[in-house]
Amino acid sequence: VFENLSGKLSGVFDGLRARGALNEADVTDALREVRLALLDADVALPVVKDFITKVRERAVGQEVLDSVSPGQQVVKIVNDVLVEQLGGAGAVPLNLNATAPIPILMVGLQGSGKTTTAGKIALRLASRLRKKVLLASLDTYRPAAQLQLQQLAERAGVPSLPIIAGQTPLQIAQRAMETARREVYDVVILDTAGRLSIDQEMMEEVKAIRAASSPAETLLVVDAMTGQDAVNTARAFNEAVGVTGIVMTRMDGDARGGAALSMRAITGAPIKLVGTGEKIEGLEDFHPERVAGRILGLGDVVGLVEKA
């Protein structure tokens, strides 16, 4: 179904073989294909429109190098702009520049992977940075959610806040912070229940939790398979709690992951981590250039080079 973008673009320019500067008409033809490719990769429509405008500005009038076709030249520009929009080269680490205990708040839609990611981050901070991490579940809604985090904590070899039935999420947040201060933890990861961005009551609740805990990081956890709704989710959570970082889960799937671009464009927050499996070890840094290649269907060239 999905033809490789670079193939398609070469097609647009077949027979053209123009040299010299890219003209308006060439670019317009090419950008029609780019638009479709991005939409098929689940980048949200308003984000695609902005992106196309940026590429057009960059491309029109640019000299075509002798060694490549005009189509390849456009692909190069598209890729460059995409990498830029995804955050430029390199990964942004979690912000741990705060006085201990440093709270990290996990938020997102139902089933996006918050609890699993909380466990993964705890393992990473404990094993790589030798941090003393406390995991606390504020999910009093989903059946066995607190038990799920407790079991993940055991798998990660990290303590979890004892479960006390009947406490509200806000009370648990406060107890977590008190416990962490008393027992001198470096980091407290607060896992919240999944919530819809249009559920006002639940959004108010997470605002209150944030106000009470003043997290150094508020991580929006998003499924890489998310479609056009990414913009609504990103906007609503960002407005409510001020997202400081994004985690894309299920990058081990075969979704193109266009939601990454939507999320980043709407919140302006960096994508910090990606989930790459159900297991507690399945967490990696986000590499913009790899995801750009994936969104465009150009293959994970950088990843392959690094692995070689």
Add this chain to the structure above:
Amino acid sequence: SRSTQKLTQNLGSVLTRKKLDEEALQELEDALVAADFGTEVAARVIANFRRSRFGREVTDEEVRTALAEEIAEILRPVAQPFEPDPKLKPHVVLVVGVNGTGKTTTIGKLAQSYAEQGKRAILVAGDTFRAAAVEQLQVWGERTGAPVIKGPPNADAAGLAFDALTRARTEGADVLLVDTAGRLHNKSALMEELRKIIRVMRKQDEAVPHSVLLVLDATTGQNALQQVNVFKEMVDVTGLIVTKLDGSARGGIVVALAQEFGLPVHAVGVGEKATDLRPFDPMDYARGLVGIA
């Protein structure tokens, strides 16, 4: 409904216009793309629409109603309620899907509806991998009064399903709902494990599972096509249930799925409570997609 606010706004600008011209059609097509129809299906739907409506003087209401009708037409053939066969004791239902779509919750909801109908359902905690997956299903069992069959942690799901089937047959249960661990369709080893559950249960009865329900999250974009394709290929999916339609995602991918695969859509999930499962109503769904509340 709230979930259609955005699309209504999108349509708003075209709907005030008198004549349905190229530009108006393009905006309609964009609105469908923004509802996860996918570029091809959105283009196809609008192409049909333009054939019959182009250049006409139309009101907002007419455009919406006609477009909803066009979409409902595509959805009607797949709208098939899920009814366990009363002759089967039990009707065996295997519930599958990628991670976090709502499989376990949907089983809870199905168990609730069977309890209300006086049918005896048994639940099988076939997710022996994810943390507290068994306990999650047990809570649903308590809520709905359905017994839950479970094994030790990391037990073999296929063996568990086999034993559960034996018990359900002995007890003459009406429905056996088998929960499975979420798995990505591109992981062949995990998909093979799912096939093993089926293979092992068939040693007891060739005809089981009678139904294989694939649970899809309405927030999913174009990857849903790939999910359905692979699950259908690997485990003969018999029908779909679409969850989280109470959110802001509009679930336009269902239109693409209906055209591509024609699999029955049995029900939709509209919340986290036991009673939040609804029949799939094509006209309702289509009206929601084009913003008629």
